Amino acid sequence: MITLTEENYIKEIYHLGSNGSTSVNTNAIAVAMNTKASSVTDMVKKLSEKKYADYKKYQGVTLTDLGRHVAVNIIRKHRLWEVFLVEKLNFSWDEVHEVAEHLEHIKSEKLINQLDAFLEFPKHDPHGDPIPDKEGKFQHIEKIILAQAEVGSKYKCVGVDDSSSSFLKYLDSNKIALGTNITILHKEPYDNSLKIEIEDCEIVVSQNVAKNLYLKKI
Amino acid sequence: MITLTEENYIKEIYHLGSNGSTSVNTNAIAVAMNTKASSVTDMVKKLSEKKYADYKKYQGVTLTDLGRHVAVNIIRKHRLWEVFLVEKLNFSWDEVHEVAEHLEHIKSEKLINQLDAFLEFPKHDPHGDPIPDKEGKFQHIEKIILAQAEVGSKYKCVGVDDSSSSFLKYLDSNKIALGTNITILHKEPYDNSLKIEIEDCEIVVSQNVAKNLYLKKI
């Protein structure tokens, strides 16, 4: 049996290690999970014993195939629940993360596959992140961050890197949503802020914002 | 903060004490929760400290107003999720209990109230049990058990006392569902079995079955 805590660690290791492809430090996990390094050491030992991870002292940790499989399944559940909350229960995209954090641990194959069908097999969650299918496969979307967009080009907003409520509310108040078209008007060399056009409005966004918004060229 | 385990104990005490109106024994809780009496003693002490229950050594336990409030809220969530699973995700009524047992612990006011609205404020769960509203109020349905029905009278099936998968599947295979009309044809004094008519079919059911099916006179 896998515990809720083990699932949360596995998911975090997956994300920190760029979808399970690289090794993750003890401290990085501690920061991300809001625990202490000593707790992390204990847990990665346990994950290693249970074959979810490979761990050698002082060498960081990577997920095994089994661990990656577990991670992808939790992410599938998390994102499907987020879609459900937004599409069916009128949550806004900045409210769903916290609830999905709990719903993702409900263990029922039938529940999640029926939910997937009920939502008509969505490919992306409300933040533009891809939803793995039943087999754990998901498409990588072609995207760049706003900070790397070219002046003069036109893009479509396809996702966010920061799903925090404050960032999402900022986007709301500036009429930036998934699917919104954005034209890059000017890049200010001094502070890397950008002047962009959204639906005939010109706004200036900081570098901070530009680093957290994903775009696709159109 | 209330824990998942505390919630489960509170809910069970509520049910065992006829919706929180009577005192409950340590052993009864142990049996219902599949734990040992010693664990129950520890827990009721804790519930008492946290003001969810009144407990005096060797005297059994009752819920406080606060405890009853918590219980009703969990029951509301449990039953709303059951409706969701049946109505929206094509679960059958014998599959929902186990999943709802977990979903009932998700803590989000908005989630449950929006779910309620999404389901159009159902009054009963798939087993005929009443669903408390936002304020914790719910109607008591007039009902008797089949075992106490009168020979010759006509009834409508309105609920089950046993929500186990095996009993519900038995009902399915005998075409008994909520809303089904039943006429009592004969009561066998020897073993208290009953001959009943359902949709022009005559079947015989055991006393065991007769004790777990709720009817309403029509």
Add this chain to the structure above:
DNA sequence: ATATATTTTTAGACTAGTCTAAAAATTATT
């Protein structure tokens, strides 16, 4: 009313997960 049976509580131990403080290993700097 006394003995017996049953129920309940206590005592002490165990696991999962967490923490602080100290020790050990690794990495960076001179």
Add this chain to the structure above:
DNA sequence: AATAATTTTTAGACTAGTCTAAAAATATAT
């Protein structure tokens, strides 16, 4: 290459929840 800084691990303690076995209280039967 030696020292300093940083990261990671260990040691030991704590809480929540559980268990077994024994003690204490209550209920039942003679």
